Amino acid sequence: MDEGQSFNFMKHFNNRPTSLKVELLSIPETNSARNSYVQHDVSIGEHLGFRNLSYSVKEGLFKRKNKQVLYEVNGGFLAGEVTAIMGPSGAGKSTLMNILAGYTTHGISGELLVDSKIRNENLFRKQSCYIMQDDNLQPLLTVKEAMGVAACLKLGSDVTKEERQTRIDEILKALGLWQCRLIKTKSLSGGQRKRLAIALELLKNPQIMFFDEPTSGLDSVSTKQCILLLKQLAQEGRTIIITIHQPSASICEMLDHLYVLAEGKCIYQGSVKGVVPYLQESNLFCPAYHNPADYLIEVAAGEHGEYIDLLVSRMGNGTNHDWRKMQIGDESGMQSIEAIDKMMRNGLVTPVRSPTSPGFHWLDKTKRKAKTDICYDDHYTTSFLNQLYNGVIFGPFFLLPFTIFSGFFVQLYDVHPYMRWIFHISYIKYGFEGLMLAIFGYDREKMPCNADYCNYHYPKIFLEDVDMADAVYSYSVIFLLGLIVFLRVLAFIALYLRIQLRR
Numbered sequence: 001m002d003e004g005q006s007f008n009f010m011k012h013f014n015n016r017p018t019s020l021k022v023e024l025l026s027i028p029e030t031n032s033a034r035n036s037y038v039q040h041d042v043s044i045g046e047h048l049g050f051r052n053l054s055y056s057v058k059e060g061l062f063k064r065k066n067k068q069v070l071y072e073v074n075g076g077f078l079a080g081e082v083t084a085i086m087g088p089s090g091a092g093k094s095t096l097m098n099i100l101a102g103y104t105t106h107g108i109s110g111e112l113l114v115d116s117k118i119r120n121e122n123l124f125r126k127q128s129c130y131i132m133q134d135d136n137l138q139p140l141l142t143v144k145e146a147m148g149v150a151a152c153l154k155l156g157s158d159v160t161k162e163e164r165q166t167r168i169d170e171i172l173k174a175l176g177l178w179q180c181r182l183i184k185t186k187s188l189s190g191g192q193r194k195r196l197a198i199a200l201e202l203l204k205n206p207q208i209m210f211f212d213e214p215t216s217g218l219d220s221v222s223t224k225q226c227i228l229l230l231k232q233l234a235q236e237g238r239t240i241i242i243t244i245h246q247p248s249a250s251i252c253e254m255l256d257h258l259y260v261l262a263e264g265k266c267i268y269q270g271s272v273k274g275v276v277p278y279l280q281e282s283n284l285f286c287p288a289y290h291n292p293a294d295y296l297i298e299v300a301a302g303e304h305g306e307y308i309d310l311l312v313s314r315m316g317n318g319t320n321h322d323w324r325k326m327q328i329g330d331e332s333g334m335q336s337i338e339a340i341d342k343m344m345r346n347g348l349v350t351p352v353r354s355p356t357s358p359g360f361h362w363l364d365k366t367k368r369k370a371k372t373d374i375c376y377d378d379h380y381t382t383s384f385l386n387q388l389y390n391g392v393i394f395g396p397f398f399l400l401p402f403t404i405f406s407g408f409f410v411q412l413y414d415v416h417p418y419m420r421w422i423f424h425i426s427y428i429k430y431g432f433e434g435l436m437l438a439i440f441g442y443d444r445e446k447m448p449c450n451a452d453y454c455n456y457h458y459p460k461i462f463l464e465d466v467d468m469a470d471a472v473y474s475y476s477v478i479f480l481l482g483l484i485v486f487l488r489v490l491a492f493i494a495l496y497l498r499i500q501l502r503r
């Protein structure tokens with residue numbers, strides 16, 4: 001988070017003392033804290049929910065006019081996830097957040113739920129915290145003093161001084177604030193201030209944490225680390241809800257769940273992966289290279305036409321949870337990971353190091369792509385280069401020389417001897433040769449000819465003409481299989497080196 005100081009706080013955070021880890025409330029097995037590939041069944045896994053939630057305020061002279069801000073919105077946020085409430089300015093994000101956090105209590109109708117039961121507001125206040133944009137830190141206190149004051153106020157009298165101190169130390173170390181414990185809060189950087197605000201709240205170990213614009217005022221690196229920290233908090237079983245303005249694509253990918261408001265209604269709730277296909281079904285096509293979150297906000301702001309009512313009705317104003325199911329990784333990825341998981345359990349496959357090791361990744365990729373790699377265009381666009389736009393640029397570069405020197409356009413003895421080697425490594429040549437031999441080779445009988453003379457009446461003549469009379473089918477098969485193995489090994493080495501370099 002903070003430049004210059006290599007806190008490496010995420011490492012500390014992962015090794016957090018068990019005292020800071022939350023005993024899950026009654027969060028059912030479906031929560032994603034344990035497995036991001038699990039498909040969620042909101043009806044049983046919902047931690048924080050709201051039904052038909054409306055909010056209106058009185059405004060105008062003598063407060064006679066009624067202004068509706070939220071219109072019977074519904075939603076459910078799971079423990080173990082980071083949920084981002086998004087929407088254009090004035091959509092009702094802060095209003096919804098304030099209601100959910102229990103800050104706004106008047107002018108509301110509808111139900112607020114915890115674990116699918118009407119929530120007890122007193123209990124909820126103890127279980128939750130709200131971290132505002134403005135952190136309100138006392139400028140003249142040091143980090144440790146600020147924690148000490150907060151601990152005296154938040155922890156009950158049954159907690160001894162020593163226990164308080166231990167807890168403070170643990171939290172400061174876990175959040176990478178230990179090195180700056182003696183620094184006055186006014187001298188902290190933006191990222192450190194944000195972490196201190198979280199540290200203060202962690203003293204009472206809340207189950208549900210609300211953050212109003214946690215990334216505002218942070219640079220991109222600090223923003224990323226802030227979201228990572230929130231993800232870690234979520235992975236310990238907490239329900240994390242944030243409001244965020246136009247997250248970058250990389251930040252967006254880190255969010256588990258989006259809840260998007262437009263004009264006080266819900267136009268989308270679901271995974272980040274679901275945004276593009278969801279909009280496509282309403283004929284809203286997010287341009288390539290455009291951040292889907294930005295596009296969604298543009299749609300919510302009405303920049304692409306009158307779609308809000310349609311999206312609200314498709315989303316059932318927040319009752320539709322279908323788009324939650326599109327989790328990280330496409331379905332084929334999920335299936336292959338599940339298959340490899342199964343193989344590992346059965347002892348058929350042993351990972352090189354851990355499920356995130358290059359061996360695992362390579363094996364997974366190999367398995368996932370095995371069926372489609374036979375087709376070369378898929379190979380160069382998705383498997384080899386992995387990105388469509390890279391494929392468009394580099395694909396022809398790799399494909400064209402091998403196509404030209406495949407034996408279809410020019411033949412071996414027609415080209416300069418210096419260039420003949422390309423024939424011998426052209427996978428298209430071997431594919432083409434194998435195909436031709438399978439069709440016309442092996443003493444195939446004469447082909448039908450209705451004219452007086454057919455040059456290729458005898459398939460052998462055709463093979464001689466295309467310079468394949470001496471070609472051997474098994475060589476083609478061996479070359480192509482060898483190439484697949486070679487590329488796979490190369491991919492493994494590349495992945496391995498990449499991971500080694502990162503360490």
Ligand SMILES: Nc1ncnc2c1ncn2[C@@H]1O[C@H](COP(=O)(O)OP(=O)(O)OP(=O)(O)O)[C@@H](O)[C@H]1O
Nearest residue numbers: 057059067069087088089090091092093094095096
């Ligand atoms: N107490 C209030 N009195 C009058 N209008 C209000 C009140 N609270 C909210 N509103 C109105 O409700 C609408 C939604 O406000 P809210 O602050 O929730 O929007 P927002 O999505 O958080 O916007 P921003 O991103 O700009 O903060 C706005 O038009 C706002 O003026």
